[in-house]
Amino acid sequence: MSLLRARNLRKRYGDTEVVRGLDLDIEAGECFGLIGPNGAGKTTTLKMLLGLIAPDDGSIEILGEPVPLRGREARLRIGVVPQMDNLDPDFSVRENLLVYGRYFGIADSVIRARIPGLLEFAGLTSKENARITTLSGGMKRRLTLARALVNDPELIVLDEPTTGLDPQARHVIWQGLRRLISQGKTILLTTHFMEEAERLCDRLVILDHGTAIASGSPRDMIAAEIEPSVMEIYGETVADWGAQHGHTLCERFEITGETLFCYTRDCDRVLDQLRAQHSLRYLHRPSNLEDVFLKFTGRELRD
């Protein structure tokens, strides 16, 4: 059953159309990723899906509710982790959960009964009475995630849940999200960490300039779009190496700065050649979602 269905979403700001005819289908119980570079239109898309801004064109149905018409009813059953933390600095950890739960019309007694579980989920049991200003970035993010669960939502929408976190903190969030997936929750997340999308998402859409330029499961996309191996070659003379050997040894190669990405099915030949080169360092790795992403969105800087 389709839990979220959007057709031909469009949104214009001034002269630029930032979302251009986007279609999305999300099944119940899956983790769906919306990935794209800065300014691709990820947050704008989420806001339209939540009924916070009206699309200029297109239709949305979430949890059986037409949005934005019945956005209120849809949001009753959705949990949201926004891109920017907006916890209430005047309140303690516990009060943040209590006050937020009230916005859903949940009785205080029910929220109070849920709080210990939420704190445990977020690993914040010992911080129950701490003020928000005393929490680390990772703790704030975990609390924001716990806050999004206060209404026991069917769908959880996360806008860049781990941006700005250190690797440890990021792993803790991933662990939490996997726990939610195993409980049968549906997750829609945006990210520009390809590792995150590859680890968590069953399916994803790569968004660029407001349009979906590729979609599918991470594994299928890598298999379909990219050669299985990548040699990353670094050094000042890398451009010369590319000019000399790139076309014969790589099926495809790209240079950014001092790094050459050589995509190949037969890395032994490349390795043999590189062993003779003392001015170049190299790294051999399997191809991943980031390679797919960069193939589609290009390597030049955004924003």
Added chain:
Amino acid sequence: MNNRHNFAAPRLSLRFIPVWRRNFLVWKKLAGSSILGNLADPMLYMLGFGYGLGSLMPEVGGARYITFLAAGTVCYSTMNSATFEVLYSGFSRMHVQKTWDAILNTPLNLDDVMLAELTWGASKSLLSGLAILAVIWGMGLQQSWLLSLWVLPVVILIGLTFSAMGLVMTALSPSYDFFIYYFTLVITPMVLLCGVFYPVDRLPDFLQIAAAWLPLSHAIDLVRPLILGRIPTYIAGHVAALATWGLLSYWLALGLTRRRLLK
């Protein structure tokens, strides 16, 4: 959303109550300093001017000057309290702390948040009005207990009106500095024109005519007689004037805020 949608009528719902409670919970934590800050200032003015100037002019408008001033102070303090709340604290919640953004991700919508701001501003101003009234009662300045109790519903109306007017500014403001214009161009002239400190009939004619349109004049025309032990004249007219200012301002504020945030 186009402009016609933005300026559509307010959608009213009781869902605003949890937001009001949120503000109340914050206030409760800081109640001590908040009460002191809200009340000490007007009280000192009232007592200082009331006794200081009052000793120079024993009778104003047929009453002791301190009683005359106390009635003006109820309105002044109510207006200020609502204005400060929706301007500075409201702007902080909307723009700085992004509290509204968090709320809008829940089943609440912007109309609920605005209704909460309106009623919360009025609640804070009720508290200020009540405190001045308590001083009036404590000093026995009121001429009739019963009539002075009628000040309370009037204070609520004044609070709603000035909250709504302040919300227009909040909707337009790029930063806290912007509010200076409102105080300098609107609030202060109104305080000087509308008879807080002296009777309006001492002003030149053209200023009296201008003053008659301003909401603070209507507030004072209702509150002062009640403190002085008389039933106000033209009650319906004054109430209608305050309500009109309030409703039009609220409609404008809501439209401007929708235009600002729901895009």
